[in-house]
Amino acid sequence: MTYLKKIIFAASLAVASLGFSTASNAALITHDILFDDGAGPTVVGEVTVHLFENGATGLQDIADFESFTFFGFDVSDVFGFEAIIDRDDVFAGLEFLAFDVDVIDIDAAVLAIYDAFALDPAFDNFMDVFEISTGDLVTFGEISLSEARVVSEPSIAALFALALIGFGLRRRTK
Numbered sequence: 001m002t003y004l005k006k007i008i009f010a011a012s013l014a015v016a017s018l019g020f021s022t023a024s025n026a027a028l029i030t031h032d033i034l035f036d037d038g039a040g041p042t043v044v045g046e047v048t049v050h051l052f053e054n055g056a057t058g059l060q061d062i063a064d065f066e067s068f069t070f071f072g073f074d075v076s077d078v079f080g081f082e083a084i085i086d087r088d089d090v091f092a093g094l095e096f097l098a099f100d101v102d103v104i105d106i107d108a109a110v111l112a113i114y115d116a117f118a119l120d121p122a123f124d125n126f127m128d129v130f131e132i133s134t135g136d137l138v139t140f141g142e143i144s145l146s147e148a149r150v151v152s153e154p155s156i157a158a159l160f161a162l163a164l165i166g167f168g169l170r171r172r173t174k
Helices: 002-018 087-092 153-173
Strands: 026-036 042-050 059-062 067-070 077-086 094-103 108-115 126-131 137-145 149-152
Touching: 026 094, 042 077, 042 094, 067 094, 077 087, 108 137
Parallel strands: none
Antiparallel strands: 026 042, 026 137, 026 149, 042 067, 059 077, 077 094, 094 108, 108 126, 126 137
């Protein structure tokens, strides 16, 4: 029986390794959102978008996000979210990101635009933070994005399947 388990485990590992990340299978793309008000860049949030791959190439408009955090809070009040990615080079990450969010937990409204190909990044890539209750400007500065973290959907499924198989084999051997 131990020999059969080893064969099943080896086959599962081989199948799982087939699905690991390639550009055409990329599904989830995550960036840290960096803000610089003159004191140096600081991570203020994270955005994850889902790339719906249908075999097409070129630029893709993404009108919604998978997850969005700002100042440590999950954001649900988002107005005018837009992102653009080049499906031919998903590992380069988002080329454009614009959003207007309300972070109710800290009474902040954030308006931001990021363009990877901006002529003047210090001027064109900006983030303004307002107090929701008064409308007063709290701070402003330049926005940038970290390197993209890309996870392919087949990788997620394969890792999950491999974990389940491993747990099952481990439990049976005890």
